[in-house]
Amino acid sequence: MPKYECPKCSNGKGIINAFSHVLGGVCFKCKGTGFIEQKNKPTISKQYSFSFLWTDPNHCNYQNGDFCKCFIKKARSESAAIKIAEKAMKANGSVDFKVSEVVE
Ligand SMILES: [Zn+2]
Structure with a gap:
């Protein structure tokens, strides 16, 4: 499965600054890795x-x-x-x- 930069935190760090008060801001989508594995390229809106x-x-x-x-x-x-x-x-x-x- 190809790897893409996580569209949720979109900084490759796996941290969402806006949620830094929740579990240290770890992104739930990529579980803090900064990347997600899926078939198609995610669209960042x-x-x-x-x-x-x-x-x-x-x-x-x-x-x-x-x-x-x-x-x-x-x-x-x-x-x-x-x-x-x-x-x-x-x-x-x-x-x-x-x-x-x-x-x-
Ligand atoms: Zn993420």
């Missing part, structure tokens, strides 16, 4: 925050010319997140968008 800009003052999401934080969604990469944002922009009638990675 990150959380992205999506903001959109509306310029129409009559729109319910109009924020006096500021971006409106709309939703947080998982995506495999920033380019995948941008594709989601472009699609959403067409659907929601906004004129611009911002995508930023949510750092936990």
